[in-house]
Amino acid sequence: MADYHFVYKDVEGASTQWDDIQRKLGNLPEKPPAFKPAPFTPAPDGDSIPKDKAWIDEKNEDELEELEDDLDDDRFLEEYRKKRLAEMKETVKIAKFGSVVPISGSDFVREVSQAPPEVWVVVLLYKDGYQECGVLLRCLEELATKYPATKFVKIISTDCIPNYPDRNLPTLLVYNNSAVKANYVGLRSFGRRCTPESKFCI
Template identity: 80%
Template structure:
């Protein structure tokens, strides 16, 4: 029958009294420190983090739209911040696209739409009659300006609906209103240059006041800044037209 040898192993880091005496005498090396594993720290889980305001603000428009249909987002605080952000974006978009077209009005609408317009809004009133060529020409320019400058309110009204017995020889006429007062009057096309271009109309409207508002500046632009913007648009339009003419010339060769 074989001999069996048992080796008893104590808890790691413990030693016998004999070992301790030998270490004091220098016969054994110092006891190594007991191994201690580092404390467990769970990895960050982005999905489990609270949805705070900064998390909302870092989202793009497309990401926000995707979140609307996410069934896992049931945090009331998150939803409240989300709603606030979307409302703010909607209000800002409404400001930018406040008008954007030449609005037809009647005589009954004039006070509400023009005289009682907000004090921070410039109103360009176009007096016209159908069948007058000059009126059609100027209306085309105003429609383009209304699209470019949605922060400015453009309205059109039949001349005799606005002013009884207003003579056709004075058409087309533009009245510029701000804060319930007439700021400028333009009778006929001669105010806008020989050809009556959109840029010519824009420059004439801004001769004394910053009438045109692109909806991006909050209505705080100076007249000089508005005019400079109009000039820049005119230069870009001329360059684009020149390039298109050259392309057409090459195509025909």
Template identity: 80%
Template sequence: MADYHFVYKDVEGASTQWDDIQRRLGNLPPKPAPFKPPPFVPADDPDLRPKSKDWIDERSPEELEDLEDDLDDDRFLQEYRKKRLAELRETARVARFGSVVPISGSDFVREVSQAPPDVWVVVFLYKDGIPECGLLLRCLEELATRYPETKFVKIISTDCIPNYPDRNLPTILVYNNGAVKGTFVGLHQFGARRCTPESVALALCRSDPVLNDGQSGNDSSRETVIEGVRKKFIEKVVTQHEEEDEYSSDD
């Protein structure tokens, strides 16, 4: 006769009265604690955090573009996002160049001849060790920061033009739309060794609106540029006089 055994298994964690008696007598191990899952805690999602002005300030222009639909319910943040995006675009537009960039002969076509038609390029031909080159370079470096939408590059003269004579240095070539628009040989057109950023700026803009500070909108006429240069020159002179007067009063 077969030996049949029936094993009763209750819900996990449940116990029978018989089991309880056996545990009290020490015949069974203690009853295990019933399984209890840990409480649910949603994962931290940065996209679900409340948005603030500081949070928007940390976003890149691309991220701000993607946020347009996410901020529909918050009118203030939506307006702030648009304002911040406009500021970033304006900063990127104005800070187009802003320095005198060294280039080599192999870079010339790409950096100068193939520059966009709306960009004026000031090419500085120089050689180290020539004092006049250093003097003019300092003027150009200041102009590059003042007029960040004009492209300034510098190149060793013989890398640009083989066998270019040192007696012609420094030399400035002005390019626009792939063509030479102006040539300045030596310092005499800028006031010789007394040249200043202002005198260089006025000479560069004598016939064309070479310099662009990015603040004149679509008005980049020669007259507008020259007027801007004169205004900056007057501001500089006034500032220098104020500093001299303050220094004299301290004495």
């Protein structure tokens, strides 16, 4: 008959009286500490996080639109969402230029004379091949990026005003509400140095 031997193992970390005596005599190593799992902490629920002004400020326009259904019951967030959307749209509306746009004679009325009353338009009369025109154009290109709410356009002088004298180039016209508010003839109007910093403020 086969002889079966069973080895009994107690619960991990348990110790017998015999083992304790052997440890006191130094015959066994110290008993390892019992394993204790780290306390369970559930992950935070996104819906339970308080939603305040800072939380809304981090959202872009598309995300705010997606939140519309979720925010119907919260008056503050709904009103603030509308305010933020209005601010975003206004920013886009204001910063709609930012460069010097070439136009032709047929474009002048639409682009300059019929510009909205709140828009100031700076018109450069120029001709290719004139060094002074190139100098002023470079200054205007820099100004256009600094003042994106102001429209900057350039047009060949004789396309705008037939027989306009080349000796008057470059000429700068400032329009608002269909009227000329200022004009500058030649670089002499801006002093000895022509830099964006020496220009008028739009």
